[in-house]
Amino acid sequence: MSQPALLRGGGWQPLLWLALLLAAALGLAELEGLFRLIEPDSRTVIYGRAAFIDLLGSHVLLVALAAGVSSLVGVGAAIMVTRRWGADFLPLVSQLASIGQTIPPVAVLALAVPALGFGSGPTLFALMLYGLLPILRNSLAGLRGIDPAVLEAARGMGMAPLQVLWQVELPLALTVILAGIRTSVTINIATAAIGSTIGARTLGDPVISGLVIGNTAFILQGAILIGLLAVAVDSLFEQLQRRAPGA
Amino acid sequence: MIELSNVSKLFDQARAVDDISLTVATGELCVLVGTSGCGKSTTLRMINRLIAHSAGSIRIDGRDIEQIDPQQLRRGIGYAIQSTGLFPHWTVARNIAVVPRLLGWPAERVRQRVEELLQLLELAPAEFAGKYPRQLSGGQAQRVGVARALAGDPDILLMDEPFGALDPITRESLQNELLRIQQQVRKTIVFVTHDMDEALKLASRIVVMDKGRIVQQDSPQALLAKPANAFVENLLGGQERGLKQAGLLRVDSLMQALARPTSAVTGPRIKATDSLRQALSLMLWHRCSSLPVVDDQGRQVGVLQLDALMSRPQ
Numbered sequence: 001m002s003q004p005a006l007l008r009g010g011g012w013q014p015l016l017w018l019a020l021l022l023a024a025a026l027g028l029a030e031l032e033g034l035f036r037l038i039e040p041d042s043r044t045v046i047y048g049r050a051a052f053i054d055l056l057g058s059h060v061l062l063v064a065l066a067a068g069v070s071s072l073v074g075v076g077a078a079i080m081v082t083r084r085w086g087a088d089f090l091p092l093v094s095q096l097a098s099i100g101q102t103i104p105p106v107a108v109l110a111l112a113v114p115a116l117g118f119g120s121g122p123t124l125f126a127l128m129l130y131g132l133l134p135i136l137r138n139s140l141a142g143l144r145g146i147d148p149a150v151l152e153a154a155r156g157m158g159m160a161p162l163q164v165l166w167q168v169e170l171p172l173a174l175t176v177i178l179a180g181i182r183t184s185v186t187i188n189i190a191t192a193a194i195g196s197t198i199g200a201r202t203l204g205d206p207v208i209s210g211l212v213i214g215n216t217a218f219i220l221q222g223a224i225l226i227g228l229l230a231v232a233v234d235s236l237f238e239q240l241q242r243r244a245p246g247a
Numbered sequence: 248m249i250e251l252s253n254v255s256k257l258f259d260q261a262r263a264v265d266d267i268s269l270t271v272a273t274g275e276l277c278v279l280v281g282t283s284g285c286g287k288s289t290t291l292r293m294i295n296r297l298i299a300h301s302a303g304s305i306r307i308d309g310r311d312i313e314q315i316d317p318q319q320l321r322r323g324i325g326y327a328i329q330s331t332g333l334f335p336h337w338t339v340a341r342n343i344a345v346v347p348r349l350l351g352w353p354a355e356r357v358r359q360r361v362e363e364l365l366q367l368l369e370l371a372p373a374e375f376a377g378k379y380p381r382q383l384s385g386g387q388a389q390r391v392g393v394a395r396a397l398a399g400d401p402d403i404l405l406m407d408e409p410f411g412a413l414d415p416i417t418r419e420s421l422q423n424e425l426l427r428i429q430q431q432v433r434k435t436i437v438f439v440t441h442d443m444d445e446a447l448k449l450a451s452r453i454v455v456m457d458k459g460r461i462v463q464q465d466s467p468q469a470l471l472a473k474p475a476n477a478f479v480e481n482l483l484g485g486q487e488r489g490l491k492q493a494g495l496l497r498v499d500s501l502m503q504a505l506a507r508p509t510s511a512v513t514g515p516r517i518k519a520t521d522s523l524r525q526a527l528s529l530m531l532w533h534r535c536s537s538l539p540v541v542d543d544q545g546r547q548v549g550v551l552q553l554d555a556l557m558s559r560p561q
Binding site: 147149150151152153154155156157158159160163168171172245 | 295297317318319320321322323326328329330331332333334335336345346349395
């Protein structure tokens, strides 16, 4: 009963994963002996071209930036086409959302290079584009899944259109929208790693480098960090979803 | 007072409502009744501008509703619907508080109003205020829906088949509740239903609609006595008309009163406030031609003879 609200109902889980992630990012370099067991013959067994914590930072920044932009665009577009004045665009947008979902993320990344060149720019672009689709699809599903009687009542009570949107529609669609953002972010954590192949600085760097020079220890270090990041972020979203008003 | 003059509504080319004129006086409980698709719901929803009318004019207390901002208009009109439309993410108290909050009432006044309404609808505030709609039974949810419609203390209440989805027992208790509340608050109510029994029970005036037009409007007694055509007669239940009419009359209108009440009676008996329909049913069941009539305390206050029912003037 005296537990703080944040920690009730499994609220400690994301904290645990985040702590593990940070500990790994800061401490993996100290485990040289352990990784030596895997790669006894290599000259170095700890990826050294950049500190893991820096790679983690730039990985998270890339994903967060992409998630922020695609959430704004995706939720915004879904809101637009579910208004009476935007209804004409609904078929087009919902078709785009489902078609886009069938293209694999790597393809989006590969297509971004000829258009935007190498580096973080095209990676960010590919992440935004690909991350947009699950958010758009879920926002549409969430907004269109609201009981029409509830909307009718809201209008009948005398709520203005913006009040209906903010007080009724968005809160009720929130769990579904959050699920979309969760999918988007989880996919993008993995996709961002592939961004290393086109020159973005991410946790994929040790993996790619390990693959190129045949160093399993490097691959493992990158994979551990990417995995922990994905699990930590996912459990964070799970908690958020559980706390949404419509849940 | 609500006045509809020559109001029509066209959906594409179909006339959902066809040139109807209707005046609902202040304090009246006017029931629109008809089969589905007859335009009764459309008519109701034109009054609070959820649907725009295509032709004619609608005035509330003399003001054309098209001159009133739709949101302002709706905040001044209570609205209850069959599926309740309660906001699932808000507690019962927050649901009821919607209109008062939209009207900008101070928090303390909103709180008092919510409590007052929960009590009026016989929902214990301590138990129900904090519940969510999914934790309520159908009947309780509909009570909350009615409370929410009444919350802003509107002069007008629009009710679209509010009790249509409830089981017969719950429906009847809510109908009684509505009549009791109407005694207390005297709103101008427009009530839509397809159930003629409900209409006969609640209405001070029944408006029968068919294919977008008003077929007949009259008091329940007058409607039963003189249905305008076969459609109305059919809606009234054809052969059961006699029973329905008896359902509108109270036992004490035909009983022979005793000079003074006697002590409690046992065996078959009927309450003075019950309907003649119930009396008739009791007589049929017990195969008797007279029944002692009792008051709320169970004392005999009169006798009801089957002959009195039969020799009653039309």
